[in-house]
Amino acid sequence: MDLLLILFGFGVGVLVGTTGMGGGSLMTPLLILLFGIKPVVAVGTDLAYAAITKTVGGWRHLRQGTVDTPLSLWLAAGSCPGALLGVAILEWLDLTDILLVLVAASLLLTGALVLLRALVWAGAGERDYLKLTRKHKIVAVVLGFTVGVCLGITSAGSGTLIAIGLILAFRLSPRRVVGTDVAHAALLLWVAAFAHIIGGNVDFALAGTILIGSIPGVWVGSSLATRLPERGLRPALGIVLLSSGMALLGKAGLEIPAPVLIAVPLVLVAVSFLALRNRSHGPGDSRPGQQHPPPVTGAVDGSGAGASPSHSSTHKPQPAPAEV
Numbered sequence: 001m002d003l004l005l006i007l008f009g010f011g012v013g014v015l016v017g018t019t020g021m022g023g024g025s026l027m028t029p030l031l032i033l034l035f036g037i038k039p040v041v042a043v044g045t046d047l048a049y050a051a052i053t054k055t056v057g058g059w060r061h062l063r064q065g066t067v068d069t070p071l072s073l074w075l076a077a078g079s080c081p082g083a084l085l086g087v088a089i090l091e092w093l094d095l096t097d098i099l100l101v102l103v104a105a106s107l108l109l110t111g112a113l114v115l116l117r118a119l120v121w122a123g124a125g126e127r128d129y130l131k132l133t134r135k136h137k138i139v140a141v142v143l144g145f146t147v148g149v150c151l152g153i154t155s156a157g158s159g160t161l162i163a164i165g166l167i168l169a170f171r172l173s174p175r176r177v178v179g180t181d182v183a184h185a186a187l188l189l190w191v192a193a194f195a196h197i198i199g200g201n202v203d204f205a206l207a208g209t210i211l212i213g214s215i216p217g218v219w220v221g222s223s224l225a226t227r228l229p230e231r232g233l234r235p236a237l238g239i240v241l242l243s244s245g246m247a248l249l250g251k252a253g254l255e256i257p258a259p260v261l262i263a264v265p266l267v268l269v270a271v272s273f274l275a276l277r278n279r280s281h282g283p284g285d286s287r288p289g290q291q292h293p294p295p296v297t298g299a300v301d302g303s304g305a306g307a308s309p310s311h312s313s314t315h316k317p318q319p320a321p322a323e324v
Contacts, residue, residue, distance in 0.1 A: 002209050005035070009049070009213030015237065016050075016159065016182065016214075017057045017221020027210070028103055028155050029244040033251060037206070039099040040090070043155040044193070044201025045210075050155075051189035053214040058183035060222035066179025068130060068172065074137050075162065075180075076187040078144030079151070083192035086152020091199055095153065104248035106156040111241030113164045115268070118234035119275045128173045139169050144184075152192050159185055160241075182222075235272035239265050 012026050027050070031042035061067050089095070095102065130136070143165040150161065159181055166177045196202055243265045250256045 005206070005209045006213035009210040010217035011213075013053055013057075013214035013217020013219075014221040014224070015217075016053060017060070017218040018178070018224050026240065026244070029107060029248055031206075032100070032103075033244075033247055037203070039103065040201050041203055043090075043099070043103070043153075044196030044199065045203045045207045046155040047151075047189055047193040047196055048202045048204070049207040049210045049214060051186065051193040052211055053218050054182050054186040054189055056215055057218040057222045058179075058186040060219065061179035061182050064179065064222070066175045067183040068176055068180045069183070070132055071130065071136075071140060071166075071170065072180050072184040072187070074132070074140035075144040075184045078141035078146075079148035079162075079184070079188040080144075080191040082145035082148020083152040083188055084148075084195055086149040087192060087195035087199060088152075089149070090153050099154075100248055100252035103154045103156060104245045104252060106150060106154040107241050107245030107248065110156055110160045111238045111243075111245060114160055114234055114238030114241060115272070117164055117167060118238060119272060127171060128176055130170055130172065136170065139165075143169065144188075148188060148192070151188065152195065155192075235268075235276070239268045239272070242268065 008027070008030055015026070028042050028046045031037040031046065032039055037045070058067070062069075090099075132140075143162070147161045147165075150156070162184060163177050163181045166172045166180060172180065193202070243261070246256055246261055246264065250261070
């Protein structure tokens with residue numbers, strides 16, 4: 001069983017380093033469904049191991065220049081207090097009986113957003129550099145606080161929900177989304193993990209076993225983040241999260257017929273395949289995150305000055321994949 005935990009830790013670490021998401025969303029249901037860990041302990045232990053894993057990944061991304069540091073700090077200004085509030089809510093209201101349902105709901109939301117990001121929201125108007133305005137800072141704090149509360153209660157969503165916000169609200173390019181997301185999550189997870197340690201919800205031996213696999217995994221994944229095409233990776237992650245959410249609902253007592261548990265992932269795989277194939281055959285096909293036209297005149301959100309010549313050269317319309 002220890003070897004299996006290490007292997008799962010490595011796989012989740014690679015996903016976190018590569019995409020910035022999937023840590024708590026995958027490990028928490030794995031601990032509950034496969035290893036029979038009590039839900040509140042699974043949440044606390046997940047946060048503890050993830051804090052160290054994402055610190056390693058964040059440091060790697062920082063060295064690679066893929067982190068928007070000011071934006072990460074503004075997100076943390078909201079998410080860290082939010083995480084403390086989330087843990088307090090979990091303790092004060094004694095949500096143990098409905099925690100499985102809350103985690104399942106978080107997984108279903110996260111999985112749906114991952115699929116939307118991969119199939120619908122990829123591409124247009126993305127940028128590598130953002131000049132923060134007052135509006136950006138307020139949005140970052142509010143987004144961070146909301147995600148922090150969710151994370152404190154369920155341990156899921158620190159990567160995916162922030163990543164969706166970075167795409168929709170700030171329109172960062174995929175590399176900057178992953179780097180900024182992982183760096184911010186490192187700050188947030190330490191705060192949430194300490195709160196769960198104080199609450200006695202962390203199994204240190206279990207967290208240490210997972211770390212044996214997750215640290216090398218996130219190191220490898222962070223190195224792959226600038227090279228590995230995410231075209232199929234993100235839809236696959238979204239489908240896994242949705243399937244995990246349905247499985248947890250079943251464990252919580254909601255009767256979901258076995259054919260539905262099997263059919264839904266298969267249908268989603270087919271839909272994702274067709275959507276990605278149609279996009280690849282569409283006009284101006286390009287890799288994910290590279291779908292914008294070469295001229296960058298009026299930059300989004302009114303930060304026109306932010307589009308420098310070096311930025312536009314970073315997003316040449318293909319075919320040369322040499323820029324990594």
